[in-house]
Amino acid sequence: SCSAGDSQTVVIGLAADSGCGKSTFMRRLTSVFGGAAEPPKGGNPDSNTLISDMTTVICLDDYHSLDRTGRKEKGVTALDPRANDFDLMYDQVKALKSGVAAEKPIYNHVTGLLDPPELIKPPKILVIEGLHPMFDERVRDLLDFSIYLDISNEVKFAWKIQRDMAERGHSLESIKASIEARKPDFDAYIDPQKQYADAVIEVLPTQLIPDDNEGKVLRVRLIMKEGVEHFSPVYLFDEGSTISWIPCGRKLTCSYPGIKFSYGPDSYFGNEVSILEMDGQFDRLDELIYVESHLSNLSTKFYGEVTQQMLKHADFPGSNNGTGLFQTIVGLKIRDLYEQITSTKTAAPLEATKA
Template sequence: MPHRIVHMLRARGSGRRPVMLAIAGDSAAGKTTLTRGLVRCLGEDRMTAVCVDDYHRYDRSEREGKPFTALHPDCNHIDVMEQHLQLLSMGEPILKPVYDHATGELVRPELVEPREFVIVEGLLPLHTRLARACFDITVYLDPPEELRHAWKVRRDCDKRGYTPEQVRAELDRREPESAAYIRPQRRWADIVVRFAPVAGRQDPPGTPLSAELLLRPTIDHPELDTVIGDSAPPPPAPGSPHGAETAMHLRLHRDTDGRPVDALHVHGYVSPDESRIVKKAIWERLGPRAGDGGLDPDALGRFGDGGTSDPLAITQLLLLYHLLDADRRQAA
C-alpha cells in the first residue's frame, strides 16, 4: 500500500486508532531502556510494545553462512514488518514473529493486540517510506559509538553468552551495514536523542549521562522557554565545581544537514530542584490525563539494576507529552 494511502486512511479512519511511536537506533543504543519507562508509566493495559528485530529472516546459526548481518534489510522480513505496522496503526491485531535473542532462535509467534498507544522499537522501523507513514512520532537514539560499543559488550556478555572478543568482532563486521542502513534513519526522526558524558568534564563516578535532544519542527513541541533559558549562563559562583555551565539549556542549533533545530541539553549533574521544575512544567502540559491517577511518574528515569537518571526521566517525559498530545489531537 503506498505511503500516501496509509496517511489518508489513518487520517480518515472511523473511531479511535492507536498513537504510534517509533524508537530507532543501532544495537545497544538504549531503545529498550527508553521504552520500558514509558510502558511502566502509562501502564501495560494502555500501551503495546513491539520490537521489529523479531522480523529477522534467519536465526543465528543460519546467518553464519550469509554475506550480511542482522542489520541488513535482506536479513529481515521488511515487507511483513510494513504490513504489520499498517495493521497496528489501524487498530488491527497481528500475529507477530518472535526472535529469542538469548538463544538466537525463531520461536512461536505471538498475537499482538494494539492498545491506545503502540511503541515500536528496533533496528529498522524507519527504514522504508511505508513504515514511516505508520507513525505519529519518530525518535532516533544516537549515542557516541564508543559508548554504544561498551554497552553492547556488557549486555551481550552478561545476557547473551558472548565473549568481549566475539562482540567486538561482530561490531566490526556490522559497521558497514550500520553506516548504510541504521544511521541514515536519523534524518527521519522528529526527535534525535543522544545520551553521553559532557565533553571535557570530570564528573564524579555515578553521575548520570547527559542528554541532548534535537527537537525538529516536524511535530509541535511543548513550550519550555519559561523554565529553561536559552541565554548565556551566569558567571560561576565562587567555588562552583561546574564552572559557568548551566545544567539545562534550550538553544538554537544547526543539525548535521545545516538546518536550524532546537537543542535541549539536560546535563547529568542537574540538581534535583532544577530537574523538578522542568518535570513539573512538562507534566502540567500533559493536560487533564496526567492527573487522572493512571500515570506513574516514578517509573520514569530508571535504568539498569536500580539506577535513576533525571536526563533520562525528562527525555521520557517529553515523549510521554507527545504521545498524549497526539491522542488528544486525534480525539478532537
C-alpha cells in the first residue's frame, strides 16, 4: 500500500563547529520548504528545537551526557565524544526515522544543565544539526543526506570577533584563547566528519585580494559527492568540464575585487566529487539571476527560484556571497531529494525518472 511510506522521515545531518552558520543555513533550508521554523509552542523556552510544517531541526547539544559542571570536573570539552550520549542519539534518531516519537533531553545553553525532556514527533524531514551528526557510524547510517560546513580558521576567527566582541562584549584575547582551546578536540572529533559528507561548503579567505586577512570577502567552495542516491550535483556550463568564469562585464556589476567562478571534477578524501567555487561578492543581488541562468541541475521549480530565495533573505549573513548562494542551492537539492525519496516510496515503479 501507499501509506507505509507516508510515515517515513527523511533524515538530514548538518555538521559544523558552533558559530559557523548552522542556524542561518537552517533558516534558508526551512524557507525553501515554505515555512519559518519556530520553537515548540508551550514548551521549555530554552528548547533548542525548531519546528515548521515540513521540518524539525534538533540540536545535538541535547545529547550532552555531561553538563557544564560535569565537563569542567572531568576536564573534557563539549566536542569530546565522552561528553555526548551516542547510544541515546542513535536510539532516538532511529525511532523518529521509523515514525516513532521520542522524549529528547534538552541541554540548556543558558544554565549549562540538562532540562527535563521534550516530546519530538516524527516530522517529514528531520534535521540533526550540531557537532557530531556523522561521528557515530550507527547514526551516520541513518542519514539520507549529510552536509559539513567547513569554515577555515581565518574566517571562523573573523566571524567570532564580529559576534562575540560586538554582541557579547568578549575581548579579542579571550576569543583567540577559546578558539585555541577547542582546536585539538575540533581536529580530533569534528573536522574528520567531513570525509563522510555528501556536500561540503568550504569557506576560505578570498584569493582576489593579495594577502587579505580581513575575512570580509570570501572564497566559497561547494564540494558535491558523485554517485549519491537522489542527489545529482549542480554544474556550470558543461557537466564534467573544468571551467573558470569571471562574469563581470556587460551583464553583471562588479566593483573591486570582482567575482570569479570555477567548476570542475575533483577528488576529496578519495571520493569522486564536483566542485563549484565562487570567490568575491555580488554588488547587486538581483543580478544573481544572470549567474543562476548559467548554472544547471539546480532543482528549482521555476526559472529564477535561487535568486528569489536569496532576495527574500537578503538580510541573512552571507547573502551577497557564495555562502548564501550555496546554502540556498543545497536547500533546493534537499527538497528534491525529499521529493524523490517520498515519491519512490509511494510509487516505486516511477523511481529514477530524473535525468
